[in-house]
Amino acid sequence: MRKKGGIFKKITSVLVALLMVLSTIAISPIKANAATPKGYITVSVERFTLGLGYLIEPVKVPFYSGDNGAKILTRLLDDYGLEYRNTGKVDDTSGLVGSTFYLSYIRDDESKKAQIPKYITDQIKKEKGDLYGRQDSDWLGEFDYTYMSGWMYAVNNVFPGYGAAQYKPKDGDVMRWQYTVWGYGTDLGAVSEWSGDGFCKVANKTKLTKEIAEVNSASNSNKLLANKDVKSAYDNAYKVMQDMTISQSKVDTATKELSTAVSNFNKPTPTPGKVEAVNGFKVSSTTTSSVKLAWNKVSDCTGYKIYRYSTSSKSYKLIKTISSKNTLTYTDSGKLSATNYLYKIRAYKSGSKTQYSDYSDRVKATTKPLTPKVTVKSTSTKKATISWTNTSSRNSGYKVYMATSKYGKYSLVRTTTAKTYTKTGLTKGKTYYFKVRAYRTVDGTNIYGNYSTVKYVKVK
Incomplete structure (x- = not known):
């Protein structure tokens, strides 16, 4: 009533x-x-x-x-x-x-x-x-x-x-x-x-709603829901959706579980007789003369073959064959500083006939610029001139930093393509500290080398 x-x-x-x-x-x-x-x-x-x-x-x-x-x-x-x-x-x-x-x-x-x-x-x-x-x-x-x-x-x-x-x-x-x-x-x-x-x-259930819709609207929806992992995550997602007082963390967990279950189901099944492709291929680190590569393990393979792009032949050339599936890194040494390199990898399996996986996506690496060797001198009561060597034409430029104490805060005072810089407006009798580093710009991002050794000068 x-x-x-x-x-x-x-x-x-x-x-x-x-x-x-x-x-x-x-x-x-x-x-x-x-x-x-x-x-x-x-x-x-x-x-x-x-x-x-x-x-x-x-x-x-x-x-x-x-x-x-x-x-x-x-x-x-x-x-x-x-x-x-x-x-x-x-x-x-x-x-x-x-x-x-x-x-x-x-x-x-x-x-x-x-x-x-x-x-x-x-x-x-x-x-x-x-x-x-x-x-x-x-x-x-x-x-x-x-x-x-x-x-x-x-x-x-x-x-x-x-x-x-x-x-x-x-x-x-x-x-x-x-x-x-x-x-x-x-x-x-x-x-x-x-x-x-x-x-x-x-709780915000937008993403979870979208994940459920992906299953409901999939062309293979019946097969998806016949998979026990997908069905379990899907059923849990429904319970979470209908609970009006559930926490955001539980909603996020349910979303991730359903997304992961569907993603795992949809992973392509390796073709019989074909080696699984290498995943996770990346540049682990670089120095001025080397590039360290890393990747995820392929369980059923003999080893890996690594290729580097050759600018002269305009093709990828084999640079290393690794004969153990458990070796998951390789360092390509003897490289030029401040230089771009492109790499690919594929797994192989030995037998009466060697089988290969598909090539990985390419990865780009840029070696670090050389560390400048700096000298500094004062030529007047208000100036100090900083110059440096150990440079390369492949560098895009240099950044000069200054502080008033060796371990104080260094401020950027100059970005230049030259190999010398004169800092003016200094105070006579005061000591100033300088350091320099080189950089190369690649795809809009600066790749920096190491800072030089700190050099100081007392203004005349």
């Missing part, structure tokens, strides 16, 4: 409720556009505040030129055969109450009794609210349960302050339609002008 005291609240709150549901839409059914999709978004329809799970589980949905959130939603509802009621028109993006589109009801003949979470019922009692049941057992929508109930939507965990017809989809968005019981969405974690700061904090 509804309390009489709630009737006046419902009537006087209609305008506020309509403002709330500017973030929701309902419209006439529209057939899917036959044009090429501009992108895909993830969509779900949820009843978690009632303890009733999904009406539509997360799925990837295409959108087309001219689409808005309202068109996408109603097209999806039509595809699922779900009836709905609405006010407004699909193409009205004015945002005006009564003209813009508002999803008022979705047909939902759920026989299971609602189990509203305690944090919501406690808040209703605290505010002396009026909690009752559905107005029509076959439908779920506005003013069911309380005078603040209704459908709302969030995009990437943000509840927009405008109707869904005004929402323009972007590839990769996650649009979650959720049922609010109390507080115009504050029970969902929404914060707005009409809902205030809210009475609870709800």
